[in-house]
Amino acid sequence: MTSILTNSSSLAALQTLRSIHSQLSATQGQVSSGLRVATASDNATYWSISTTMRSDSMAISAVSDALGVGAAKVDVAYAGLNAVLDLLSEVKARLVAAEEDGVDKAEIQSELDQLKEQVRNIATSSSFSGVNWLNTEIADIYDKTLNRAAVVSSFVRGAEGGVGVKKMDVDLSQIALFNSTGGGLLQADPRDLGTIGGLRFPFAPDGTMSSYSVGNESGFTPSDVKFMFNGPLAFGVGDEISFDVTIDADNPADPISPPYHPGDTTHVVIERATVDAVLPSANGVISTYKEYAAVLSSALSGSGATAAIYWEYDPPWSKNIVDVPDQIGITYIGNSSLDGSSLQITGFTSTVGSGGLSNSAIQYGERRSSMTLNFEPFRVYEEVVVNFDLRVGRESSASYSFDKDYVNPLLGVDDGLIATSDDMATLLNSLLARPDIIIEATSGNAISVRTDPSIDRKSGQKSGIGFWGINVNIEPIPKLNFLDIDIEQNPQKVTEYIQYIDVVSGKVASGAAMLGALQQRIDMQSEFADRLMSSISKGVGRLVDADLDEASTRLKALQTQEQLAMQSLQIANANAEILMQLFR
Template identity: 55%
Template sequence: MTSILTNLSAITALQTLRSLASDLQGTQDRVSSGLRVGAAADNAAYWSISTTMRSDSMAISAAADALGLGAAKVDTAYAGMTSVIDVLTEFQARLVAATEEGVDKAKVQTELDQMKQQVQSIAESASFSGQNWLTTDIADMYDVDINKTQVVSSFVRDANGGVATKTMTVDLSKISLFNSTQGGLLQRDGRDIDTIGMMRSLATYSDGTEVWYPRGSAALPAQLSNRVFSGPLDLTGAGDAIMFDVTVDKDEPSHGISPPYDPGKTTMGVTIDKAFLDTHFPSWNGVIEDYKDFAQALNMALSVYNTGASAGLHYVSGYAGGIKPDVYQIRTQENSGLDGSYIEISNLTSQVSSGSHGLSNTSAQAPRGSQMTIPFTSFEVFRDGEDPDGIEVSFDFSVNYQPAKSYSFDRTYVNNLLGKTDGTVSNATEMVTLLSSLMQADWPNVIISVDGAGGVSMVLDPLVDRKAGGGTRIGFSNINVSHEPIPTLNFLEIDIVQNPNMVRTYIDYMDKATARVVDAAATLGALQTRIDMQAEFAARLASNIDSGIGRLVDADMNEESTKLKALQTQQQLAVQALSISNTAPDMLVQLFR
């Protein structure tokens, strides 16, 4: 139906044109910006995600820049460290040359001084962006709270949307060559725990070797030593004989044991005469030629009479074959089943034709080996440089050869136990507290106390254990300190002119010092590798994030350009349709003319 009041076709064409104009505008925006989602109105969810991811990408880019800065610091330190290794190698070669006879040590020292200056110069020059890892100024190199620095490694966003940067820790105690307060790799280590309160003692041998020995006490069976024989001993005369009584293993009240006291085992009438010798040593013809034969004959008599004692030669270093000539000894075998360790010769009667056997009425009491006194000296359990609990001291302890128990303590343990902050054990009372806290549960019968001279007494309670002599022992073993051995020399103080006898010591020191510097270079090399890996990962991560953002918000340009062309064509057709619709009323009016 045609109406002169309403041009329906024109209205329809106009609506179509307006719709096409809106679609065309959106398509043109996507084509010009390249974005399918350019604002929150386009797709609120995708826009929010992409905006957050763009922020992450920028943060990762910043982290990558920081990684580059960290890599430059590591590269600088590594370059300096490798140069130092070259100089140290040459330095050690000069020291070896100085051991040759006729070498002018003064001239060699001049070269060494130049090399020392070169090492120091390299260390001071290895600085980047105001930071130097080879020459440091750390108040305490072994304090884990201040001996480290950080290098940015990555950026992360947690599940709650929080953001943070991750860092790599660089332990400068393993890298610094020279520190203002000592502790560098080429400086002496001042953390000498020494005897650990006299738990151990140091022995220094003629070749300069030093060995720590754990402190302990042990007893041997009671013995009559240094019995001097002068032969030959002739027992061929009428009435010639040696006769005596033997007592073994009686208790000693002075050991603090409680009564009753066992009198020991006594064997009476032990006799050595020609008849005895003819029975057991017929080839001797009643004559004992020397001390070795007499020790053999006496041992046979003690065995035949079941005395619980034995005789033998006196073995001691410093003599040919380790045997002291013309001397023998008698000891208890401690097989009587008694607790004491005692040997006594009594009621001796002797008639010989010639010679002297060395026996006399005498006795010997073995001590209790299960007691000792430690002459305490104060010590400090130092910081470790890596472990926040400080260095660790570990040791074993045993009494009377029972299976040893293992114990350990560190700086944190000492501070918590003694209510301190400096890791010191200052007096014998504190040492008693420390040892008791560690060992009392395992060894309730060991009495640990302060003795009258300010030392530490460790005694197996004699009211519980009465045993003396062989088989009794108390002491430490397997003492280990976590940071030992420590360097005791300073590289810059090496002087073969002032200390010509220390050249070998210097060479040994340089072996260890160079090894430490090589380890430091390896640590820096590992840091380089890790930073490179992190940088590569950051680059890949940033690329993946950008790709992910593109998948969410980027427009498909092929699709959008095709759509734009179609909309432009539709717009042209809509304009023509509107034009045609607008001419229809004019044609109707002409019919009425």
Template identity: 55%
Template structure:
């Protein structure tokens, strides 16, 4: 049908031309941009993925730059440790030479000072962009929270979002010098202190270069004893006596809850017959303190009283004149430790020569107070569990039990990651976890922020006196003895007797410097590996994005030519359709 109102052929040709034009425009955009998906309208899912991955690639590129920066810092530090290692070898050789007879130690010391300054100069110079790992300024270089260095090493995207991966290490493994001490060439500051009170003092180096360590911290009880001074001669005439009651090993009410055992009581009589038996030539007269002590001891022993009399000597082994002691033997079978003289009667002799009525108790040694100070269980090189502490614990002479803890143990017990025992309550938790299972009758509790009470339970253990004790023995720390020597303090002129110690010290720190170099080498290898992976990852991301959004240029160019042909044909069709209208107009002209 032909209509003068509607040119359906032209409309169809125009629609075709428009469709071809749109496709041609899209193909031309792909040809010019190289992208199959250039905007979200092209393919929302692919466009979203590609846009996200391009953003990630930029972040990974920044990581690659950070790795390059880290590698530069590692290279500088490694060069410094390598140079210092060579100088230490030379330093050691000169110390060995100083042992030769006739060598001028002053000249050798001058050479050593030059080597010292050269090593210091290298440590100061090993800096990249203001970062120096060989000469640091850390308040406590062994504090794992303060000495940690984190290097950016990766970019991570997962279901929970994005994060940055890091390579961590600790400057305590690298620093030759630290402003506050503790560098490899300085005295080791990894002080375990008193191990929270387990031992009495920290390690120290004496004047002879020997490291002193406290390996035992115990409390001991003392049996009951009463001293008195002999006040003069005693003369026993026939019928004269000195009489008294002696009681041993009664319970001390201030130590225990009732009921209290009153102890064992024995009546003692000293008479002329006993004096003559012991001192037949004395004619009944006790002239010296040693004679009186022997007389009293004889009377106490003969009566099986459980007490004894004794004399004393001083620290040099010299007798302490006129001093006599009355004490319990603690062999009564009772738990207490006490000695008492009562009902003393010396009326017939006229004097007790210093002996008087008394009551004394022994001390309870199954209790002690630990002076708590915070400390950290440090890391220890390649030992992943850190520094290890060991001790034995015992109460009242029972077989001791062995106990060990390290950084991993502390962290797991206290829910930490820094190895620190910072409060007396935390120390109590540690001791209870170690000794508690083997010693259920030992009470361990914080008495104050700076004191911990360790004692046997009096409800179970009523023993007192010299048979009681409690405490820690065989205390050891895996990294001790710690180096107490500073490299810069080595002086063979002032301390010629320490040359052997200096040589051994250089051997140890040389190994530490070599270890620092090995740490840096391993870190550099890790950075190089991560750098190569990062570059490979960026290339892979490019390929992945390309598979999603890049145009196939061969296919697009072929389609472009086809569309250009279709466009020409559509134009010709439109011209033909418009030409039909002209023929109709010619009909009206006739």
């Protein structure tokens, strides 16, 4: 159909040309930008993902840079600690040389002063970008909220879109050589608990503390019933010696209430058969004190007592041991099922003479079930744990421990301070929680620890109370300041100084090892960050990058199509010109 109003062929050609222009524009954009998805209108989903991941990649790049700064800080601190370790070895060598007789300690001290100054210089100069981990100013270097330095390690995006920066913490208490408020590796450790409120005492001149309490108490056995042999004793048929042995009667003088147990009594008989069994060739005659002791020991079997001879050093304080002639003792063994501790000989009769043995007064063992602690204030710091054992009488030891988290709510403080003897009594009562033990602050700074006699009736060697196995998890700790070492003024402390250098050298080496591990982790994290950025770039490229081979080929095809479409439009317009000639 031919119309003077509508040129259908021209419209079709024009529509085709517009479509080709649109495709050609998009393809030219891909070729020029290299992107298949350049704007949100190209593909909203892919564009959103690529924009977010490019942002993350830039953040990871910043993390990589931060890791480089962190690595530099660690490297500087590590180099400083290594240098100080070498100097500490030099200091130790000088101190060992100072123990030699005849050396000039003033001259050695001069060398030590130079080494100390060099250590100080290393600590103050081990700084990177104004950050110094070896010379710090921390109010409490053991407080976890204050002693942390951080190195940025990673950028993360959570499953729900949340983002965050992860950091690696550095515990400065493990590497700081000097701190403004104390606690550096080369300074006296302020966490020294001293006597732990009186639980222990200084064990050696260098300040080493005991692992038990100076007030530990153990009761004593009853004294022996001693006598001098005055034999011989000749036993015939029908002859005998008899007596009663009573052991472990309660002592009314002890702080226990009645009734008092009378003890176990055994009737002992010595006759001809008894003598013959012990001395088969003696024909019933006990001639010496050793023979009498042997016969008595046999007869006393099962009674809770025995007989023995005595010996002594001759001369005194020598290693030569000799018997005490003619002296015999009835010695306590005891009955573990009874609370008392005593020994007595009664009802003695004989048809052959006594041999020196006779009735005796009752001998009580000494009850010791109380001790006194001399309290001194102390503070329990973070991560400090005190362990100790309590032993009462012949019981197995029971173990206890406490730390700052236990002390603070118990005493209503926030700094771990046990300031008074009442505080210490409260702490021990809370830990032990035993109704048979009474713990209370007494006059001055004394703390009484004792068993309740209404519950604990044990006496003699069966009684006792004490603290053992006392241990603090952070010990040994340095109790000196490195810069205070002075063998010229304190020549008697050379050995103590050597021991101190050993302790702090170990702590400095541990700090260097920690930094070495941190160095390795930073290197691994840096390598991972590089790989992660590369992987993100590849992933984004797969989503939005254009295939330039395909795009260039399509571009040529569309250019050809454009030329053809333009020619078609020209032909369509030429047909209209022919029609118009009919009206001329």
